[in-house]
Amino acid sequence: MDSKSSACSSPNPNPTLGPSKLMLAFRFLRALSLVRRTTPASSRTCRGRRIERAAYASMAYTAGASRAWSRAVLRRLHHRARRRAVAPRRLSTTAGNRAEALRRLVPGGGGMDYCTLLEETADYIKCLSMQVELMQGIVDSASSYGP
């Protein structure tokens, strides 16, 4: 993880323009190749989780340090390298704690006011959807080669 993170150290100079798809693709593909090279082919779950971490890392780097959620993601990845869960698995949203549920979902959501939380959620959704697009595309292209 460290080699990956140190390689993508340039900050996003255009925070106003929003996350760039090209940069995301670039970073993620690089991280993906690194994971492929380093992990043994047998441990698929381990590799899968590493890929997931790589996805979040490339998302966070592409979004830049201007976003609270991206900083929280990177903090989580750097300092809690032992823990595997980057995204919480199960969440129940009852009528009373919708805001809390959202805070738990969005990284770094605990320490901000509701207004900022909504803003961060919007940016997080944008980046997440870009990431999902990218990954889906890679999977599709890879699977289209076929046997």
Place this chain on the structure above:
Amino acid sequence: MEAKENNQFGLEKSHGDHISSHSSGAAGFVTPLTSSPILSASMVEAFFAPSLWNHHTSSCPMNFGESNIQTATSGINCVPIGKPVAMSNRGMLPSPPPGEFPHSLPHFPVDSGFIERAARLSCFGGSSFRGISLFGPSQSMAPPSDASKDVNGARVLKAELNVVSLPVEHGTIKGITTNSKRDRSISHVGTSNNESREGNFCEDGQERHTGSADAAGNSSSSDLGANKRRKATEEMEKEKDQVLRALQSSTETTKNNTETKHKSYKHSGKNAKDNSEAAKEGYVHVRAQRGQATNSHSLAERVRREKISERMKYLQELVPGCSKVTGKAVMLDEIINYVQSLQRQVEFLSMKLAAVNPQLDFSIEGPLAKNLLHSHGGSSSAAGFSQEMIYPQVYSSQQGLAHAGISSMLNPSDAFRRPMNTEIPMTSGYKETSLQMHNSWNEQLVMQMAYGANPPLNSQVINRKPDGFTI
């Protein structure tokens, strides 16, 4: 836009399969997009539409407060106009007793003249003007005789009611002038009140109606969420209600008015100046509406609520299928579900990627990497490039088509041109192509495929015009 181009690849089925096989309920989010109609893709369209997308995303992330500033400064600009008249007023009224007003103010302009001048000021919102005209004369009624205060106030308010019902601003002004001619003898006293109130309007606004403020404030605060205060008709309705209520509680309002006016005299000088200065400093100015409390706390609350509603609207656009949803709670639920589904998709896709046989070996050349990383500051080129990459052609299994598509796509970007033009292999068969290609070309191809292959989850964002506000 991306959705339509991607569909050209005939990816719908395969993508649909992927989605349907996805264990979570995220399918609901993505499938509608795959069924969107296929457009004929033109390079020009593709080139500009993505920039639109980028503009949209860029326009969104700016301050939400800007819109407030714009609307508020228009109100603020009106304030200095009242100043020249109010200035003389201030000198006269340093310490009027709460219940009394100066009876002789001969050098003030006649009421009708003042009203016409105010009418010319287009920036005066209808509500503000009507507020002044409505309640100025009522104030003037108060001082002459306390005994008949209520009766006179009620009479004047009734007369002014006709004014409120007129739909056009100029119409109301005419109505006021006709009324004022009748009441001219008494109303000249009110001009002083008008002007000082004018000066104070932006800040103190509705303290006169403390009696009816609560009821009116509740209805008007609910309107805020829909930004209805910008429409004249809505304001008229509000004012009608307020005037009716004020009729019933006229004593209360006049008493409150006198008290608050006394307070406002002290603030009038400060406020008028502060408004113009603070506008330059970039404060977020909020205009107090009629019947709303102008407490600093409630104003800040209102600003906060407006910000939140703006952001909720933006989120509504981001999350697919949420345009029909109304209400914060349901919207929040949708947002939470969407974020959860996206995270689950990332997890699922990463597992799948781990399982995929690594046929594509991505390794990025040094100079190419540096180019990308350092030149993405020229984000227009990068963004334009990435958007061109969406161009469908790549996904076709036919080599010729892919070749044509790719080579036509990559012209503007220097970073990619050389490898692209020199290393496009002429083999038949997609698989061979990818394997034999130069590594950087390989990666580019994958990127193209990646973005070309998928209908974007946020295609709706691209089709919409950017909002005025920005995060």
